[in-house]
Amino acid sequence: MSHKSASSNGGFFAIPDHRVVALEGRDAARFAQAQFMNDVAALAPGHWQWNGCLTPKGRVIALFALLKFDDERLWLLLADADPDAFAAQLQRFVFRSKVAIRVGDGLHAGGAFAVPALARGNAIAEAADGAVELDLGADGGPRALRIANAPGEDDAGALARWNAFDLAHGRPRLPGSQVEQWTPQQLSLEWLAAYSVKKGCYPGQEIVARTHFLGQAKRGLARLATTAAAAPGDPVAAEGRELGKVVCGHGGEALAVLPLQLPDAPLAVGGAACVRVPLLDGLAR
Template sequence: MAFAHAQFANDVAGLAPGHWQWNAWLTPKGRVIAVFALARLSGDRLWLVLPDHPADVFADALRRFVFRRKLKIEVPADTGIAGTFATPASAQGAAVGERPDVLELDFSGDGGARTLYAGRLVTADDPSLPAAWRVADLCHGLPRLPESQREQWTPQQLALDRLSAYSVKKGCYPGQEIVARTHFLGKAKRTLRCFRTGGPVIAGMPVRESDRDIGEVVCTAQDGERTVLLAVLPLEHAGGGLAAGDGVLEPCPLLDGLRR
């Protein structure tokens, strides 16, 4: 518990057993390596659900900081992830639902009910569900970071405050000084916005206003013929009159309700 509390950006020690939170791992310069769901199953047992970062790579990187601590960081070989657009059977909000060998998380928000399952021998039955799930994540402001976008953005630039995914009150963690300074001095100059477009867009592509690049695409999701994307833009920009690639960007207000 103490190790995770010292490494991750959110208040792990303050998380009650049987509950989960959004969390992030940052570089010493305050850039986001990964955003993930962290569940505290008991006093000293934590589960991390990583939407995008390969679990084995993440675990290897984290083990470098273990030193002489008596803890295990494992990637269970028989554990799968699946989801459904339905109300959880037992989970509610930040409270975890547990069945034998299966963890149930409530991913519901203003866009509707969703349930994530993580556990032994969990498998996904609907091949179209991951794409729809990704669209829902982006519409709620959950950044799905591809490898090219890791270690590029601060928590404030990714609007992780909307998810309560980091703390400015807990003790030190990698990047804490930069996060706290940005928060308390009000120096955040960019934030996350959601758009839809009919043109092809990829992460890392510049967002243009006329002939001027003013932002960058962070992640995308395909929603039928349209593309949903999250981009980092200047805080004061209203979001209109923008383009990325060959497509005009249509602003979409971020949905609430995914904060935990």
């Protein structure tokens, strides 16, 4: 695997299902703090975090990277969710807040399996050409993500490898059938440091905090190696008894919500044999 900087390795490939929603204005950071599940106020300007939006019942609507340039300029890098619908949903809660919500239609995400030219950890880097760079590397190797005005090259193989990397490191993707189905704990989003149990009120906060402080989490995210492709919603069973369901799958692997204590019996997903394998570390920010 190359460890050259992304700026010298021949460019970035397109990640077309990642889109930007921008929050801008005097109350942008306060609005995000009140609406989202992670602690935006504790995030230093020029840095990013995993974050998300919940229903009042604590179910995940969307998981995204939140980039905080400063208190008046934030970007949400969405995967899977429709940016126009998501922006419209947020707009319902603006009320008198001084914040403008817009979809970054001219912005494109691209990836490279290389050490970022400038970004490190959760620090955001802004290049001279206006592009924004993030470090999405982890134990599996380096990765750079770039948000720019020009799209990257189409490369289905590289994109598949990127998605497989995310899955292996416990970043669940949420297609439409999986939206509003799972709590942050059921998706093990503590693995990404994506939610807070200490910050003030936000939609779903009571459910998240109660589950945490009362120790009521009984299910979490499991990475499965499968003998057949798994689809969202496929049942995971042992000895003919359904234990949970697949959240997302890619190639020969899947992420599923399963009991934290599994029976000592072979697992099957959608009728095909599967085995549990460890999640990889290092993608938390």
